[in-house]
Amino acid sequence: MTHANYQRIWDTVLLVPAGRVASYGQIADLAGLPGRARLVGRALGLAPEDLAVPWYRILRASGQLAFAPRSAEAERQARLLDEDGVEVVRNRVDLQRYGWRPDLAELLFRLKY
DNA sequence: CGACTGACTCTCT
DNA sequence: CAGAGAGCCAGTC
Numbered sequence: 001m002t003h004a005n006y007q008r009i010w011d012t013v014l015l016v017p018a019g020r021v022a023s024y025g026q027i028a029d030l031a032g033l034p035g036r037a038r039l040v041g042r043a044l045g046l047a048p049e050d051l052a053v054p055w056y057r058i059l060r061a062s063g064q065l066a067f068a069p070r071s072a073e074a075e076r077q078a079r080l081l082d083e084d085g086v087e088v089v090r091n092r093v094d095l096q097r098y099g100w101r102p103d104l105a106e107l108l109f110r111l112k113y
Numbered sequence: 114c115g116a117c118t119g120a121c122t123c124t125c126t
Numbered sequence: 127c128a129g130a131g132a133g134c135c136a137g138t139c
Contacts, residue, residue: 023121037122038135039136041120
């Protein structure tokens with residue numbers, strides 16, 4: 001069911017720690033939905049406010065923000081990342097430096113599929 | 114059911 | 127490193 005997939009995506013994004021970022025595809029993989037990066041983007045847009053899903057910590061695989069440079073959304077995302085201590089330069093984040101590399105044991109512990 | 118549209122990604126130039 | 131093309135897949139009309 002699609003809603004169940006959204007829930008898994010939200011749960012997975014909730015695992016991304018402040019100060020780190022992950023790609024749509026990476027989240028899809030971790031959520032058990034390989035190849036559905038686009039679904040992650042949709043799920044983030046529909047995420048209930050009260051879940052407090054850190055949507056802004058998710059970017060494209062290239063490190064680029066998914067929103068157009070200088071758009072209101074991109075500016076907002078950049079500000080939130082900045083508050084996390086993540087540097088955004090020219091609408092892009094250095095994945096080598098801020099990319100999230102989750103520990104397998106931690107994932108298995110927090111994610112109960 | 115077919116066509117179109119993305120908060121995507123990979124490959125090739 | 128930017129851009130084009132193709133593959134991808136759920137939603138919408």
